[in-house]
Amino acid sequence: MTSILSLSARAALQWRLLLLWAACVLLPTLLLAIPVYSLLAGQLDYSTHAPALARALDIVALGDLATVLGRQMPAIGTAGFGALALTLALSPLLSGAVVAAARAPDQLRFRALLAGALAEYPRMARMLCWAVVPLGAAVFLGMWLLDMARAHGRTVILPEDARNATLAAGAAAALLVLLVNLTLDAGRAALATDRRRTSAVAGWWRGLGLLAQRPGPVLSAYALFTVAGLVLAASLALGRLQVPPVGPVQLIAALLLTQLIALVIGWMRVARLFALVRVAMLVR
Template sequence: MKSILVLWRTAAGAALQWRLLLWWVLALALPTLLVVLPLWRALSGLLNHALASSALALNFDPAMLVEALAGLEKQRFSAVDLGLAGLLLTLLLSPWLTGLLVTSARANRPLGMGDLFLGGWREYGRLGRMLLWSVVPLGIAAGLGGVLLDAAGEHGASATLEADGELVQHLALGFTALLVLVAQASLDAGRAVLALNPHARSAVVAWWRGWRLLLGQRGRGLWVYLLISLPALAGLGLLALLRVHTAPVGVLGVSAAVLLGLALVVLTAWMRGARLFALIEAGRERGR
């Protein structure tokens, strides 16, 4: 039986398939373009002839952008509705993107672009049902986290020292994040069970069996899941912070913003793939 570190290394390497990562980049470009292109055209029509357009082109001003978005709302252009449409398209693509990972993991070898594309659609129905079921465990985790945060807020209001109240709130926030991560781990374990059992249809049964995959053998599946997730999430947070502080102004600014956005997508795809590959390999060793 492979150790946790060997399992991590195997899964991390298996997730570094350029065709797999490229499909993720291409697919997630669709909801991005759905949001960005109409918004860009609307802002261009509003700002191109503004008195401060030259200054804005040379120096990005967030306050002016917020004011411009408010102006679009007055023209019945809803950036919120556009964002929701992009989110909906992302959710619709999500089962197919996960299906790419399942197809690749099941083949246990690098596949071509066409094989990945078709394999992802073959898995769409089962993984779509798992996406619908994800509302339940994630909702429970978020609800429990909300209770903890409310209790931490009440404790902070009555605490003698402000530092004590802040510590409790930070602990509650960290525990909430851990609950959500464990709920997500259970869903990925369910996806691994579906990958290992091509004829399985029930998302709920697969999710329930996934808990045994996570917690069996002294929590081996959960430990490797966390070992992959925590560094990757830290990297995603750092990249997101850099992206927020990178103004898309000028050739260098736009190039840096695009590269950071691509890095976010690639790291997300790698993390999702490595976690699923690790759980599938752990399931194979258990004889599932």
């Protein structure tokens, strides 16, 4: 198990794969950020208080921006919908690239990586569509747990008891979503080990079988890489908050830190899927 974790962690550092991840994350971000940037630039660039507003926004500036944002909400909403659609369209491409890289004995060059991603796109797209069913069920169950916790909170005397029930329900809902996401990644790993299989439902069901057969390796790999990635990303996010984007050096540093956070999240997802593919290959 240790060898699977170490090999997956190192293999997930393939620069071509991470560069493809960064590009696919950056495109939807730009699609949403450009209208917001134009809105902020039109309101703040020509202000006599621009240097001070670049460091912190006062109440008056926030009120003015809220008014303008309300008028421009349809355009920003359209940009947000376009960014979401582009993210969903690129997600199977990224999953296909990870599957192709995990299956290859050596690191793939860009052409082979993109060819493998495109070849896997239909199966990964079907898995993305099927994900709506288990994720929707998990969200529905999580909302039911939160409603039950709120109902319990109205019957207790101490506010702390109500708060603890809500926190427990929220934690259970988050764990449900993570568990469903694990089964979906296990399904992708099952599809990666059998190119003949085209059904997303059958692949997901086989992923459930992988979880039932090897619960220890599957859960530990997923949990370790998730915790490591989130802790590292949170640490970088705290560092990013300490860098005010005032001046060219600070702006470049803030941009690099933001991209590094995206790469860490990408490494986390790639490493998890690499580990699950290796476990699935052992089960075959």
